[in-house]
Amino acid sequence: MGELILCRGTLAAVPYFLESIAVNIYSLEELAWCMDQHAELTGIDIYKESFAGWVKEELGLADEGQTLFDLLAGKKDMAEFTDTVLKMVSYLDEEQRRRVLARIKAYEDKSLFEQEILKADRFLMSGKYKSSIRAYEPLTEHVPENRREEVLLGRVWHNMGTAYARLFMFARAGECYEKAYAKNEEQESAEAALLSRACLEEDFKKEPQDKKFLEQWQKIQETKKNGDVRGYEALLFGMMEQWKQEYRKAAEDR
Structure with a gap:
């Protein structure tokens, strides 16, 4: 990814693949860095049960993973889901986290047509x-x-x-x-x-x-x-x- 990231948390044996930017991540610190760079696209990649399962099984964070499953089951929006994920790790400071969430919320405010364009753009990128x-x-x-x-x-x-x-x-x-x-x-x-x-x-x-x-x-x-x-x-x-x-x-x- 072009930058050394110091990971103090758990490292997964099996990575989670961020399809939109074609990057494998092994920790939540790496995810936080990617979200700071590509908030909307990375948000789409993790806003799913497969990511919650990865957190729970591969990172061994049972409680945190279950929390993510509960958010998805409760149909919470992507911004709340992302905020919960970012709070699990202290890699980003408060200003960076607010910036990421603002971009996620801006994505959710777009029309369905615009959101589908962004999803298609992921494959091109x-x-x-x-x-x-x-x-x-x-x-x-x-x-x-x-x-x-x-x-x-x-x-x-x-x-x-x-x-x-x-x-x-x-x-x-x-x-x-x-x-x-x-x-x-x-x-x-x-x-x-x-x-x-x-x-x-x-x-x-x-x-x-x-x-x-x-x-x-x-x-x-x-x-x-x-x-x-x-x-x-x-x-x-x-x-x-x-x-x-x-x-x-x-x-x-x-």
Whole structure:
């Protein structure tokens, strides 16, 4: 994890796996450190019976583990559950603990759609790209009720595009990034869409599938290298605006 943690409490023979950040922990001190760094994601990982069982059986903390089981049975919220866990170990000071709990409460105040996005993001962050795609796919069917949700939907498409890109599936990645830009109109999605297309065309250098695109892409890259920011943005967003209109027209025709 990049930092030495002094553990004064019990060390487990069998670790507990924090799926969201792909880390095995052997003590509550290690968990507290992880929660200080990744509160919401780690909170999702431990807010379950498997963690309560690990505390009870692997750490040998029977009373504490049972307390966690009782909280889950009583359907106590994640913030109260997390607070109980952090109080079992004195690794974090009061200010750090309040900060972690504030982030947990902020997560619980999010809409169900936002919470599901964060859960899907866990797989992407831990390199489980196929799992992240499976988690993002049902979210793409969400019907936005306002501009904020439309931007969030763009984030879903963007992150799914990233998962496909990490799997070298550039055609699918490009499609996702284009849909992301149609929703969020963010430069990051626009650049990612063009880069995916460029990577795809690299596989057909001998016989490019879209010579017009390659010419446009090369012009955009040259403009960026020459430091012409306005020219670069004009070309970039001009192409993406065309794709956005094509995407919206296709959606209307369905």
